[in-house]
Amino acid sequence: MVSHRPEIHSGNYHFCFNTVNGTEKMGYIRPIWLEKFEEILPSIDEWRTCIRLPIRNDKRGDRLKRNFDDIHVKLLLFLNRLRQIEIVRQKTTDEIDSQIFRRIDHAQGKIIELRKQAGETTIQSFWLVETLSISVPDNIKVKNNNISVIH
Numbered sequence: 001m002v003s004h005r006p007e008i009h010s011g012n013y014h015f016c017f018n019t020v021n022g023t024e025k026m027g028y029i030r031p032i033w034l035e036k037f038e039e040i041l042p043s044i045d046e047w048r049t050c051i052r053l054p055i056r057n058d059k060r061g062d063r064l065k066r067n068f069d070d071i072h073v074k075l076l077l078f079l080n081r082l083r084q085i086e087i088v089r090q091k092t093t094d095e096i097d098s099q100i101f102r103r104i105d106h107a108q109g110k111i112i113e114l115r116k117q118a119g120e121t122t123i124q125s126f127w128l129v130e131t132l133s134i135s136v137p138d139n140i141k142v143k144n145n146n147i148s149v150i151h
Helices: 062-069
Strands: 007-010 013-016 049-052 084-090 096-106 111-118 121-128 141-144 147-150
Touching: 062 084
Parallel strands: none
Antiparallel strands: 007 013, 007 049, 084 096, 096 111, 111 121, 141 147
């Protein structure tokens, strides 16, 4: 919804979906392989998949800015395969504002370190992960066409 030309970079695969400024809806279905891409990507050692969303001009505004401002590093607690989110805003031709949210698992995932970096400021927090398995009592299970439904 915010980009007419999202890009996916994963390993040696580089492709985009181009809707030609929203005029060709099939562009969201048919990938276009990219031999060249404009921006320098981070080292492959730092990421496995990079998704770029160049923001449409008509979507650049206060509402979109607020949506990105509402992203919190705690989001990475629940997205265990996602290791980093980087939001880069170009304020002027010379000024760039960025935020980096990073998840680092320690002790086989029992301790999660979250880092938020905005400019020169880094905020770090640690979370202890406890796993608890519980049994659902039979009296609250209902069988329906071989599917267990919990009320």
